[in-house]
Amino acid sequence: MELNAKIPPGPLKDKWSFYKDHARLVNPANRKKLEVIVVGTGLAGSAAAASLAEMGYKVKSFCFQDSARRAHSVAAQGGVNAAKNYKNDGDSVYRMFYDTIKGGDFRSREANVYRLAECSAQLIDQAVAQGVPFGREYGGYLNNRSFGGVQVSRTFYARGQTGQQLLLGAYQALMRQAAAKTVTLYTRHEMLDLVLVDGKARGIIVRNLDTGEIERHSANTVILATGGFGKIYYLSTLAMGCNASAIWRAHKKGAFMACPSWTQVHPTSLPQSGDYQSKLTLMSESLRNDGRIWVPSKPEEKRKPNDIPENERDYYLERRYPAFGNLAPRDISSRAAKERIDAGFGVGPQLNAVYLDFSKAIKEQGKEKIQEKYGNLFDMYRKITATDAYSEPMMISPAAHFSMGGLWVDYELMTTIPGLFALGEANFADHGANRLGANSLLQACVDGYFVAPYTVSNYLAGEIHSPKLETDAQEFIDAEVQVRAHLGKLLAINGTKTADHYHKTLGKLLYDYCGLSRSKKGLLYAIDEIKKLREDFYQHLKVPGTEEEMNGELEKAGRISDYLEVAELMCQDALTRDESCGAHFREEYQTPEGEALRNDEEFCFVSAWQWQGENREERLVPEPLHFENVELTVRSYK
């Protein structure tokens, strides 16, 4: 199978207009006959469900949380980018496009990225109209801040809770449609399988998490907006429930996965303090504007940070990347921290952290100024660690954060299964091998509000004659049987180890061998270990209770059974890419100074993976990337 990205003809800046001008439309009378399933209620899911319902389609919205408002978009802190050029600092759609392509280390599609930048301004308008209280200047106009990897101020923010405020805007739009009965909400429902009829996505099997009931839902199209799967590393900045199950089960039904190993590791999270730990809390990247990162220049330093004199400190980011210093992009900063920690210079009780020091900034600007800028973050740090970061440095450490990889989608955000769309972090589209800060909220919103209404309609225009599908069709029965069999299998093992045990073991394995740096030897070892772990899982897992009741452990076990398969594909993906790019750093491919060495001759493509059946190696289908508007350069921050 050849992958067709369906990129519209014409110059880059006219492609999206061309698409919109030529996309097929559905007449309003027909829209109410067409049903749309949207799985996930984060920014992409809520935005798509609300927008399609406003157009007149019949929408069913699913989420596993107890309210649509709790999806993990809520946790994004810093901001959302838009090329408004309000600061008159030379920003433009093209510059934003270029920054994003370069930030992604030239491993994303030009046309998609351009559209992201093009729609960004419209998103800010939409959010303001919904009542999102963005930060304002004293004249009443919108304010901006700067984020890593760019030279302009294009980040809009609502204090440190931008994701929450954008999500509440989308959630409220969704609830407005629910009140109008154009959307039916299914909270505490988890998708367990995709149903295909005649090769097209026509429904899903879900489990009601409160009662354990298995339900069938049919529609004319299915949209997956189920977010990222960084939680596969167990310790991550993600919510406990974030998972790969929806996209993975769609993958097993024929949707290709693209670049699943490309995971962003965020440099400024709180370090792990013990085996019991379930979550690594993120501290906003904005702290790096004033904080200086260092480790002691002697290994296994026993002295307290304030007792270590200036000449015995190694400000390694300033040393290695003098041009960007403490504001080097996320992949580079995280890797540099790991390098020091691995070399034995790590600090803290577990020797797994580096210092983020504000003493110079406090001396220069005063404590009050720092408090005004970052007060809420210092408070959060104190709540979690019981340490006052005004008087001694914070301890931070890298943590798994964002999945650049996901379901392969074309320009229309449609997967390789006709009628199955993937939006937001669930897809691989705009961020290439490394995502820039404040682009994730943007992508989720743009996919949901501005792309899906056109592309989903274009697809549905061809579906107005397809008959309404009853859920007693054989395809639904078969899918349900399969789902029930899998749940039964997990419960029947009745072994001696909990789901969390497997999740923690898998997470550690991935972090060590398919995390910040990878090597052929390590990846081969990890694949072997993952296979063994999977076998062990099906022999010794213990899930209490039954499937016919609320059963949190059964939910976990199901997600981990998928993670154990995703993990192997991640390693396979990393193993077959003999180059370093963005977040993907292969130890064999680096410059003498330890920087990533990209190979555009052989690897300027997206790795799309096709499922071949249980325990069979997946097939790699490359989608070549063509750059017509930018020149491929070495990404340097020195």
Place this chain on the structure above:
Amino acid sequence: MKINLKIWRQTDAGSPGHLVDYQLDNVIPHMSFLEMMDTLNEQLILSGDRPVEFDHDCREGICGQCGMMINGRAHGPIPHLTTCQLHMREFKDGDTIYVEPFRGKAFPVKRDLRVDRSAFDRIIMAGGFISVNTGQAPEANGIPVSHEHAESAFDSAACIGCGACVATCKNSSAALFTSAKIAHLAKLPQGKIESRKRVLSMVEQMDIEAFGHCTNTEACEVECPQNISVLNIARMNWEYTLSKVLK
């Protein structure tokens, strides 16, 4: 640390519940309260018991999913904190901790410590939005909003919908939650247009959902993880009266 727990166990909404004693011997002060609960569940599963169901997700204080009554207080002994942000160092070796679900007639228990807070969603459905369709928005800077108004709207909008205000209120009133949304939208020019209709329908829905009335004890403000002020309730009452008078 050694910790004694008395945890509310209840199979479903229709069954009676009761407190069950548990003991944990190796609690580490740096653990979060939920990690302590994870440890207990691990122990229960391995000994063949049913683990305790509790709500949680982001574990960083923003999703609003977690919430328990800990020693009789919503989200535990520290004010302005979610349960997931509470750490075991706030307790002493040998302490006995009572863990119960959030209280409130409008929050029926689903199982153990999980409650049904869908009433909050229905209050938002009743009018907690601005009626604007996708694609209709004017240029964002076309509607200037003063810095003070934007900041004040944010203070109200910061609510995470956890329900601690209801759980801690002796009347189980949802006034803080409802008023925060009413105030957030009424403070912005975009939201002002619908504010009269909004306040009436949201307050009506609040009553339908069996939340109690607000008697201005201000207990809600003390527990609110986002420091939502009771001034929002005053604002709601003012908007409500205005709407009634000018109807």
